[in-house]
Amino acid sequence: NAGVMQNPRHLVRRRGQEARLRCSPVKGHSHVYWYRQLPEEGLKFMVYLQKENIIDESGMPKERFSAEFPKEGPSILRIQQVVRGDSAAYFCASSPMLSDEQYFGPGTRLTVT
Amino acid sequence: KQEVTQIPAALSVPEGENLVLNCSFTDSAIYNLQWFRQDPGKGLTSLLLIQSSQREQTSGRLNASLDKSSGRSTLYIAASQPGDSATYLCAVSLGGSNYKLTFGKGTLLTVNP
Numbered sequence: 001n002a003g004v005m006q007n008p009r010h011l012v013r014r015r016g017q018e019a020r021l022r023c024s025p026v027k028g029h030s031h032v033y034w035y036r037q038l039p040e041e042g043l044k045f046m047v048y049l050q051k052e053n054i055i056d057e058s059g060m061p062k063e064r065f066s067a068e069f070p071k072e073g074p075s076i077l078r079i080q081q082v083v084r085g086d087s088a089a090y091f092c093a094s095s096p097m098l099s100d101e102q103y104f105g106p107g108t109r110l111t112v113t
Numbered sequence: 114k115q116e117v118t119q120i121p122a123a124l125s126v127p128e129g130e131n132l133v134l135n136c137s138f139t140d141s142a143i144y145n146l147q148w149f150r151q152d153p154g155k156g157l158t159s160l161l162l163i164q165s166s167q168r169e170q171t172s173g174r175l176n177a178s179l180d181k182s183s184g185r186s187t188l189y190i191a192a193s194q195p196g197d198s199a200t201y202l203c204a205v206s207l208g209g210s211n212y213k214l215t216f217g218k219g220t221l222l223t224v225n226p
Contacts, residue, residue, distance in 0.1 A: 033214075042216040101162050
């Protein structure tokens, strides 16, 4: 079985551009979580989604960041008008049920130049 | 607000040594605690998950213990090998659900041959 897949693995954007990060959860998992790991920082929760619904976005910056998990296709984390401070590793995790163990993907490393 | 601290930040040991990594958390009302391994530039691999009602979990050369009342967990690695070199992360879930994992900053372990 394929685990959580994220693409691209590395993404370079210039300031002001948009970044789109994709996450395909483990087959059969309907719960998706995004975390961000800033340099020298621990992973921080950003957002929790179920199919077609954002359940908790309390960790996501109010501006420029958005997330979706459509009925068909991967979950998308979108960052508009990126700034240097957005440079980080973004990890996606999935679980079959809310109370289950989370399985993490390999991450997308975003570099803003 | 839940905070997770890992000590030491870095540890270097010769091959074959037994070692202990420490994790402490400020709010004892956790649902579960997970230990992860992160290799450079890679994603997270779940090592052990301890439910709040459990005291310890074992997998091969790894043993994790949990003391909720004191807000502490330890990860014991027996007979360390160079392949164990990685960053070890501790994470706790907030409240009664499993999303919003709160991570420590990790312990960077180097096992020298």
